Amino acid sequence: MKEARRLSPRGGGRAAVLALACAALPLFGAAPALADSIVYAKDGNVWLANPDGSGQYQVTADGSPDHPYRSPSQADDGTIAAGFGDEIVRMRQNGEVLNRIDPPALLDSVSQPLDGPPIDVAISPDGSRIAYTMASYTCPVAAECGARTATAYTAADRLTPPQQGGTTYLRDPSWVTSSRTLQFGGYTHQVNVHDVGAASDAHWFDDWEVVGQPASTDLGDGELNPQGTMLALVRGYGPGATVVWYDVSGNAQTSLPPPPSMRCATGADAGISGPTWSPDGQSLAIADPEGIWVKRGAANCESPAPILAIPGGSQPDWGPAPVNPGPRAQQPGPLPAPSSGATSKPRPVGCAAKKGAAHDRCGYEAALKRCGKAPKARRARCIAAARRAYAISKCNRKHGKSRARCLRAVKRS
Template identity: 35%
Template sequence: MLGQREGSHGPGPRRTRPRAAAAQPAGAGARSVTGWPRSRVPGAATPTTTPATTRRSGTGRMSSTVTVVRTCRSGDESVMSWSRGFPTVGRRRGGAPRTGSGSRLGVSPMWRRCAPRKLHPPHPSGVRIPRTGATTMAFRHRAAPAAVAALALSALGAPAAHADSIAYIKDADVWLSTADGSRQHRVTTTGGYADVSQADDGTMIALHGVRLRRLDREGRVLADFDTPVSDTRPPGSKVFWGPFDPALSPDGSKVAYTWFYTTQTQNPNCYPPECTVAVNEGGTGYSRADRQTSWDEPGFRKHSGWRNPIWADDATTVLTDPTHLPNADVVVDQPGSRTEAAFLVQNWFTDQLGGNPGVGAGDLTRAKDKLALVTGQDGTTLTVYRVGRFPTTFKDGEAPADSRPDVCYRYGDAVGGRFRGPTFSPDGARLAFAAGDGIHVVDVPSFAAGCTQTGASLSRLLIPGGSEPDWGPADVPLPSPPAGGNGAAGGTGGGAVGAPGPVPAPSRPAAVALRVAGTGLRQALRRGLVVRVTRTTPGARVTLRALQGRRTVAIGSGRASAAGALTVRLRFTRAAARRLSRMRRVPLTVAGADVSTTVVLRR
C-alpha cells in the first residue's frame, strides 16, 4: 500500500509502527516544549492513568510500556496534560503554577486548546537512545532549568541580524529571507517550484516538476537537468517516482535526493491475484549539481532503504525514515567511499523513546553537535537531540555506543498538526521549520554541558506562507537599483539555461512598508493599534494581524488608496484585551501583505 511520505509530492512506501495511544486532536501553533521528567512533583494533582503497551520485533526496535494520561480543564482557568508519560503544566488563574510529572518517558508534549499563559517546563534530563536491539534505557540526569519566565518571553523578541539567509518556497516560487525576517527577496517569478536547497556560496538547487534547476541568487538558471528517476509517464505506467527533497552539499558540487520505486510482479507458476506481489522501495540518490548523473558513476551510487538526506559535510550524509522494518531509524552514508553496488549499511540509532512511531526529515548543525528530526505520528512532534560525538567508524555496521545522541526535548502542537523541514542556522543557535501557517524559528541552547532547556524558546512565525526552508551562510541580495541606475544589474527570475553574462532586470517594486503609530498599551487596547501601510498595490485590500507569539490578539483590514497607502486600525479581541491589560510590557509582531514588523507596547 503506497502512502505519502512526510514532505514529499509523490507516493512511497510508508512503514506503520504500532501506536501507543490514539492520536490527539491537532492544536494551533508550536507552543509547547517538553523535557524528560523523572518524578512527580509533591503536591501536584494526581491524574488517572491508562497503561498501553507497544512491541516491535527485530533488531531495529525494542519493547516498551508507556502510560497515557490526559487532563485538560475547559476555559482559561487551568490546563494540565500528559501524553504518553509527558507532563505539560499550566497556571491557574490567580494561583501558583500547576506542576506535575510522570515517571515514564513520552512522545508528544501537548497544550491543546485550553493553553497555559506561560511555559513552565518540567525538570529535563537527557536520555541516551539505546543501542539497536537493546532492552534497557540509560538515563542521564541534567540540571534543572533556571528562570522559566525568560524562556516564554524569548520567543517574542526579534533575533539579532546575521549575514545568513533562509531559502524557501512561497506561491510556487523560490524566495530568500534575512534571518530576522526583515527583508525578503523573490528569486524566481515563473512558478512551478516545489523545494529548494542552498550551498555555502549561495547557489541553489530547486525542484521544478521532475527536474532539478541550479539557480543563482537572482534567479538565473545555471543548469537544468533530470535524474534517473525523473519519469514523466502517467502513474499507471511509471515505476520510479522522484526526485523529492533535494539537498545541496555545502560546497555546492553534489545534490542528494529522495526517490521511490513501486511495481508489481507475479509468480509464473500460479494465477493472479493470489500470486501478484507488490514491490515498494525507496531510497536516496546522488547527482552532480550541474548535470544528470547515472547511479553507476563512482561516488554517486544510490542508497536504498533510507531517505530524507542531510549533508553532515561534503562527503557524508545522514539518512532517515527507513522504508522497511526492522531497520535502524537513522544511518550514515559516505557515497564517495562506496565502490560496489552491495555494501554494509552504517547504522547510527533508533529513536523509540516513549513509543515514538518514527522519524522523518531533519538537519544537523555544522559542528555536528545538534540534530533535529521530525518525529511522532505523521510529523506531529519535532525532536532536538544532543550529539556528543558524531560517528565515523562502524564496527560490523553499528556506530559506537557513545556516539548515539541524547534526546533533549520535543516540540508539539504545530499549526496544521505537522512539522516539516527543520533547518539549523549556520551557527547552530536557531532552528527554523515549516508549519501550516508558514516558517517558524526557535532558539536552541548550547548543549556543551549536556541537555538543557535554558535558552530554548517557543516558536515565532518568521515568514508567513513560506515552506521548505533551508538556512545557509550566504546573504540576501540587496534590492535591484532602478532602471538606468549606476548599480550592478540584477537578473530576471527563471531565466534561460546558460544565459550569457548579466541580464539587466526591470526595477523591482519596493516592498510593502508597515509603520506602527507610537502609542501606549492601555490606549491601544481601548482604541486599537494603528498601523500605516505604504507602497502596496493601489486599491488592494490589506488585512493585518497582531501576534503575541503564535496567538492572534488583534486584527484589522482596509483598502489601499490610489497612491498605494492606507491606515489600518487593529482591534484587540476581548479575551486578549483582558489578558494583556495586566501586563507591563507586550511584544507583538504585526504581519500582513507578505511583510511583518515588531513593536513593544508598554503600560
C-alpha cells in the same frame, strides 16, 4: 508550533508540557546580525529571507501551486538547488539558472525503476554535489505492494551516473559534510549515514533505541547541525507528529556515534516538517501549516519562545550566505538545456508533453487503460496500484518535503 517540552532520555512521554504561546510573547533578545538566510518554498516558488523574516525575496516566478518548485536547498555560497517538474534546477539567488539536470530512473529495493519528479533535493555545503530522492508506489510481481524510495547523487554542474556516488533505498537526504549524508528509512533502518561513493549506508539508530520499544514510532526528515553536536528530526506522523532535537556525543561527521539523547520536542502538530539548523548550530527553523517558525537558543527548551518568522513558507533550509541576490538579468536568454547524459531530447508527446496536475492525471488515465487489458485475476490489484501511484504523484507536487507522511498514509490506505 504551539508548545514544546523538555525530554528525559527515555521518558519523553512523561515530560511536562511547557506552554510557548508565541504570539503573546515579545521577541527575544536583541536581533542577531543578518549574516545568514533561509531559502524556502511559498506559493509554488522559491524564496529567500533573513532568519527573522525580514528581507523576503522571490527567487523564481515560473512556479505555481499546480507546478511547484520543491525541496529548495542552498550551499554555503548561496547557490540554490530545487526540484521543478522532473528536473533539478541550480540557480543563483537572483533566480539566474546555472543549469538544469534531468536525473535518470533509479532502481528501488525490488529492482523496479523509479522515475519522475525528484521529491528531495539537497545541495552539499561546498556546492559540488546534489543528493536527490525519487519515490513511487508499486506492486511488482513476487513482492508486496508498497511505497518505495531511492536516493542518489550527481555533480551539481552536470549529470553524473548514480552509480558513481552510490545509491540507497532511503529518503530525506541532508548533508553532514560535503561527502556524507544523513538518510532515513523504515523500522530497524530509521536513521542512517551514507558516505558518497560507499557501496551501502551505515545504520546509526532507531527510535526504540532511545525511548524503548513500547513508545517507539517513525523518524525522518532530519538534519545534523554543522558542528555535529545536535540532531533535529520529525518523530511520529499525522496529528501526533513532533519535531525532536537531540544531543549527540561522538563525531557523526566521521564515524558512527552512539544513539543520541533527547533534549526537547515541540507539541504535536499535523504537518510539522523540515527542521533545519542555523550555521552556528544554536537555532532551528521548523515548518508547520502556518509557516516557518524560528527557535533561538535550542539548548533551552523553555526560552526564548519560537516565533512565526515567515508566514505561509514551507520546506526551509538555513545557510550561512546572506540575502544578497543582486540585480536580475533584464533580458534573460533561453534556459540551459537539462543535463541528462544525451546530446538531445525528442519533443515530448502524449502525457510527457503535459505538466503539473495534467501530467499526473494523464498518466493515471493511461494506467487505468492498461489495467483494463490485464488478466482478470490481476485487474483489481493493477487498478489499486494506479490509484495509489496517482495519489503519491499529487502528494509529491503539493507537499514537497511533507510528502513522507503522504507516502505512509497512502501505504496504509
